[in-house]
Amino acid sequence: MIQLENLHKGYQVDGHIVPALQGIDLSIEKGEIFGVIGHSGAGKSTLIRCINLLERPTSGRVVVDGTDLMNLDDRQLQEQRRQIGMIFQHFNLLSSATVAENVAFPLKLAKRPKAEIEQKVTELLTLVGLEAHRNKYPAQLSGGQKQRVGIARALASDPKVLLCDEATSALDPQTTNSILALLRDINRKLGLTIVLITHEMHVIRAVCDRVAVIDGGKIVEMGNVVDVFLKPQHPTTQEFVEQVADSVELKEIVSHEKADKDRTMIRITFLGSQTYQPVLFQTMLETGTPFNILQGTISRMKDTPYGQLIVELEADQEQVNKTIGSLRQRGLEVEVI
Amino acid sequence: MSITFENVDWAEIWQGSLDTLTMLAFSTLFTAIIGLPLGILLFLTSRGQLLQNKALYAVLSFIVNILRSVPFIILMIMLIPLTRLIVGTSLGVQGSIPPLVIGAAPFFARLVETSLREVDRGVIEAAQSMGASKWQIIWKVLLPESRPGLIAGITITTVALVSYTAMSGAIGGGGLGDLAIRYGYQRFQTDVMIVTVVILLVLVQILQTIGDRLVAYFTRR
Incomplete structure (x- = not known):
């Protein structure tokens, strides 16, 4: 759906050029939710703005749904932008217009007939659950409601792609979850391709299918969320993954326990349906290894449940190897730490 | 000291008031017609805006500054x-309108420029992302969003x-100012001076109140 090829973007600052993007290659499939995570200043904002040419790349290609946007004149670009909805961190609603007028705005820009606009607005406000607030002004709404208006507005022109620029960064955790649930919902209902950028790993974990980690204007790691999340390679990725794990505690436990030789700590990762099966219990029963659970999480990446357990085995090396072998045989991911 | 208002010719005061109101109506109208587009152009051609154009902005800005720095009289x-x-x-009345407009339009243009600058950049960006043309951004985003500021301006x-x-009464422009100068100042008729000043004062109060009410009505923040 979206192809970015060798994208470069530099900003002129005090006479010299500061690079923001340095050779981004990215291909985003139709219907997927693609996340881009990075620290502020990493270039993620520039990257998402390049997809609808709010920022024009210095070089490279931007292809959305088969159209190379860089070759279009102003009018053609305006036409193409209607296929690409966008929502923003600070919502960017028209403060002088009501909720309904805000949602109608892109349709009025496209000069659609009044009756069609009216019907579409009602439909969208129902979708985002704001039908009761249609005549209010943005200043009378909460942050979460404003973002719902933003989403309804972005969907008004039936776009194929929705760009989310830090869409939940100004919201509290509970509201963030409800907005993310809404995004997941419209992705499913409308088959919409969603690209979102964020600096919060839990956002990626909650909704994304694939993720790219951006650092210093380059993509340093990319893949399925499940893989990147469970086996982060790049230091920046590991940092982000630590955001959502209780890794600080874990480090403490590790340093505390290391001294003892007859104890081995392992990290066991469950994925999908394994998460709900008594695999650990069965293995330990079979091998007779005494064990102690030090830490555990069971969570969910979009639709994939997963679990991670830090387990301490109180046994000699041979017994430990046997146990690990048995766990791996059952399809679990095991790592000695 | 008692004031008797013996010098006050009420018919003349009435005519002067009407003249002042006529001058005010026409000069405000033409000031808006000239100042609003000028202000929009100043804003659009300034740095980082939709029609950024260093040379044009410099020329417009220079002209506006010159007109604003010459004392009106x-x-x-x-x-x-x-x-x-x-x-x-x-x-x-007729002869006073062109200088009034030329004096006030650059002033208003700067006020327009300032209120347009207050419009959230993000909202403009959002409109661009929805495929708005430059005209649509001016008419459907910039002007409605800055409406309270424009009315205050x-x-x-x-x-x-x-x-x-x-x-403008000083050079024969007619109106209340003319009366104040001719009678109040040149013939020492303090009562005429007081009457004209009070009428002007009431006029300003009324205008400001209407303006404030409209600003409050259109403010949605």
Whole structure:
């Protein structure tokens, strides 16, 4: 759906050029939710703005749904932008217009007939659950409601792609979850391709299918969320993954326990349906290894449940190897730490 | 000391008030017609905006600054030949309107520029992302979003024009200012002076109140 090829973007600052993007290659499939995570200043904002040419790349290609946007004149670009909805961190609603007028705005820009606009607005406000607030002004709404208006507005022109620029960064955790649930919902209902950028790993974990980690204007790691999340390679990725794990505690436990030789700590990762099966219990029963659970999480990446357990085995090396072998045989991911 | 108002010719005061109101109405109208587009152009051509154009902005800005830095009473005199060219006379209500507009439009244009700058950049960006053309951004985003500021601006400009109309009395512009100068100042008829000042004062109060009400009505923040 979206192809970015060798994208470069530099900003002129005090006479010299500061690079923001340095050779981004990215291909985003139709219907997927693609996340881009990075620290502020990493270039993620520039990257998402390049997809609808709010920022024009210095070089490279931007292809959305088969159209190379860089070759279009102003009018053609305006036409193409209607296929690409966008929502923003600070919502960017028209403060002088009501909720309904805000949602109608892109349709009025496209000069659609009044009756069609009216019907579409009602439909969208129902979708985002704001039908009761249609005549209010943005200043009378909460942050979460404003973002719902933003989403309804972005969907008004039936776009194929929705760009989310830090869409939940100004919201509290509970509201963030409800907005993310809404995004997941419209992705499913409308088959919409969603690209979102964020600096919060839990956002990626909650909704994304694939993720790219951006650092210093380059993509340093990319893949399925499940893989990147469970086996982060790049230091920046590991940092982000630590955001959502209780890794600080874990480090403490590790340093505390290391001294003892007859104890081995392992990290066991469950994925999908394994998460709900008594695999650990069965293995330990079979091998007779005494064990102690030090830490555990069971969570969910979009639709994939997963679990991670830090387990301490109180046994000699041979017994430990046997146990690990048995766990791996059952399809679990095991790592000695 | 008691004031008897014996010198006050109420018919003349009435005529002067009407003249002042006529001058005010037409000069405000033309100031808006010229100042609003000028202000929009100043804003759009400034750095980082939709039609960024260093040269054009510099020229416009220079002209506006010159017109704003010449004291109005001198500007009026300097413009006499131009006024004659435009309306055929430099006297009376008609003759006062061109200098009033030329004096006030640059002032209003700066106020317009300032209120447009207050419009959230993000909202403009959102409109761009929805495929808005530059005209649509001006008409459907910039102007509605800055409406309270624009109304406040035209109110300030109209109040400034009230004092300008009074000044135009000095070179035969007619209106209440003319009466105040001819009777109040040159013939020492303090009562005429007081009456004209009170009327001007009430006029300004009314204008400001209307302006404030409109600003409050259109403010949605």
